[in-house]
Amino acid sequence: MQRYFLTETVATTAGTQFELTGESVHHWLKVMRAQPGDEAEFVTLNQQVVIGKLASSTATTAMVTVVAVTQPNVELPLEVVIACGVSKGDKTEQIVQRGTELGAAGFVFFDSQYAVAKWAPNKRDRKLTRLAKIAQGAAEQSHRTVIPTVDYQPNLSTLIQQVPHDAGVVAWEESAKQGESSQLVQTLNKMQSGQRLLAIFGPEGGLTAEEVSALNQAGVVSAGLGPRIMRAETAPMYLLSAISFSQELV
Amino acid sequence: MQRYFLTETVATTAGTQFELTGESVHHWLKVMRAQPGDEAEFVTLNQQVVIGKLASSTATTAMVTVVAVTQPNVELPLEVVIACGVSKGDKTEQIVQRGTELGAAGFVFFDSQYAVAKWAPNKRDRKLTRLAKIAQGAAEQSHRTVIPTVDYQPNLSTLIQQVPHDAGVVAWEESAKQGESSQLVQTLNKMQSGQRLLAIFGPEGGLTAEEVSALNQAGVVSAGLGPRIMRAETAPMYLLSAISFSQELV
Numbered sequence: 250m251q252r253y254f255l256t257e258t259v260a261t262t263a264g265t266q267f268e269l270t271g272e273s274v275h276h277w278l279k280v281m282r283a284q285p286g287d288e289a290e291f292v293t294l295n296q297q298v299v300i301g302k303l304a305s306s307t308a309t310t311a312m313v314t315v316v317a318v319t320q321p322n323v324e325l326p327l328e329v330v331i332a333c334g335v336s337k338g339d340k341t342e343q344i345v346q347r348g349t350e351l352g353a354a355g356f357v358f359f360d361s362q363y364a365v366a367k368w369a370p371n372k373r374d375r376k377l378t379r380l381a382k383i384a385q386g387a388a389e390q391s392h393r394t395v396i397p398t399v400d401y402q403p404n405l406s407t408l409i410q411q412v413p414h415d416a417g418v419v420a421w422e423e424s425a426k427q428g429e430s431s432q433l434v435q436t437l438n439k440m441q442s443g444q445r446l447l448a449i450f451g452p453e454g455g456l457t458a459e460e461v462s463a464l465n466q467a468g469v470v471s472a473g474l475g476p477r478i479m480r481a482e483t484a485p486m487y488l489l490s491a492i493s494f495s496q497e498l499v
Numbered sequence: 500m501q502r503y504f505l506t507e508t509v510a511t512t513a514g515t516q517f518e519l520t521g522e523s524v525h526h527w528l529k530v531m532r533a534q535p536g537d538e539a540e541f542v543t544l545n546q547q548v549v550i551g552k553l554a555s556s557t558a559t560t561a562m563v564t565v566v567a568v569t570q571p572n573v574e575l576p577l578e579v580v581i582a583c584g585v586s587k588g589d590k591t592e593q594i595v596q597r598g599t600e601l602g603a604a605g606f607v608f609f610d611s612q613y614a615v616a617k618w619a620p621n622k623r624d625r626k627l628t629r630l631a632k633i634a635q636g637a638a639e640q641s642h643r644t645v646i647p648t649v650d651y652q653p654n655l656s657t658l659i660q661q662v663p664h665d666a667g668v669v670a671w672e673e674s675a676k677q678g679e680s681s682q683l684v685q686t687l688n689k690m691q692s693g694q695r696l697l698a699i700f701g702p703e704g705g706l707t708a709e710e711v712s713a714l715n716q717a718g719v720v721s722a723g724l725g726p727r728i729m730r731a732e733t734a735p736m737y738l739l740s741a742i743s744f745s746q747e748l749v
Contacts, residue, residue, distance in 0.1 A: 321726070347736075351729070391727045493727075
């Protein structure tokens with residue numbers, strides 16, 4: 250069933266009606282060609298999922314009758330914020346799309362010393378708006394109840410200062426090469442449901458030893474993610490999958 | 500350091516020389532413009548990694564002096580074969596590229612009932628050759644010591660019969676929806692190092708209930724991969740990451 254995120258509080262008692270607003274109206278009526286009686290899922294601001302039936306519509310408005318309400322548990326127990334160095338091509342899009350499917354709470358892209366790509370300041374807002382749209386689409390498709398946030402930080406110091414977190418890890422190739430294999434497990438074991446993990450990944454070129462050392466001094470732990478070298482856009486997927494496995498399946 | 504897979508047995512005693520053959524010669528000499536004294540890594544047929552120095556070359560041959568030999572442990576403890584329904588666009592390429600980075604032992608693509616894409620029989624060999632090349636490139640980049648195999652099966656019955664495995668799981672959306680969360684863990688707990696897991700994933704359209712039921716009857720267990728809906732090319736990445744985490748980090 251098609252899923253939309255509501256942008257305003259609505260009454261969710263079965264049988265009541267609410268007016269759908271925003272871009273969802275256009276998508277449901279024009280793209281999906283919804284007819285009266287057709288159903289869709291609407292995610293409320295407090296993560297409930299309303300199954301709603303189209304009652305009536307005009308060219309720009311849709312009245313929805315509440316059929317049923319559920320509160321599914323589909324979000325990762327930990328809030329994982331994926332912070333990545335700005336990368337070339339469509340890699341940032343891929344990170345946001347796949348990371349959303351895999352349960353990330355948010356994404357932050359940052360400039361770093363070895364980065365081969367930079368976002369021009371005048372294009373940054375457009376990039377972030379586009380990535381936020383990708384996050385929303387992926388959240389709808391993967392049946393999430395939260396749309397991940399997408400932000401930018403000019404460097405690793407502001408990242409650490411500005412992004413609230415209860416624990417932090419940085420995936421560093423050198424840790425993996427040295428066979429480091431327990432820091433991620435130890436960090437996860439110390440964390441409790443609802444806490445926030447900031448997971449930092451370099452751009453294609455990696456992070457410098459100084460950048461990693463500064464992160465370590467700020468309490469962020471260097472963690473190996475297995476013995477194989479992963480590309481910049483694959484490592485965040487590994488981390489999110491590992492967290493889901495250890496917290497949702499084990 | 501650039502890495503090449505050798506296609507013939509070579510002597511690996513430090514100081515001895517071997518002749519490099521195959522496409523690696525062209526890549527090392529022409530693309531990488533190797534000069535005498537330059538080093539590269541060469542993976543032997545028995546998964547040793549030789550650091551070799553270019554001794555001399557002609558237009559089409561390269562003599563390599565063995566500098567050092569190591570036997571790194573970079574392969575997943577389980578041999579995981581990823582079997583996916585044939586998908587549209589570049590999804591098969593993505594599955595092979597990322598799955599190789601994440602440690603898959605092999606890939607099998609199969610035709611299935613809901614598949615929206617089919618490989619025309621006359622193009623199949625070309626597709627497989629291209630995917631095998633992608634696997635080799637990704638194996639070199641991720642510093643694997645094994646190049647994953649890439650195969651095709653016309654349907655799920657031949658897949659089960661032809662692909663040797665000690666255990667099998669099928670990722671089925673309906674299992675995830677029903678909150679199934681323990682079968683993957685139970686399957687992994689029963690397996691021993693060196694055993695072969697066949698992990699089956701539907702195409703974009705998913706598998707039919709009959710296909711899944713036939714797999715179950717053949718001993719393949721339906722397993723949920725967490726509460727979020729993942730696209731066809733994301734689910735295999737989740738599985739491989741989860742296996743690496745549970746077997747290489749925990």
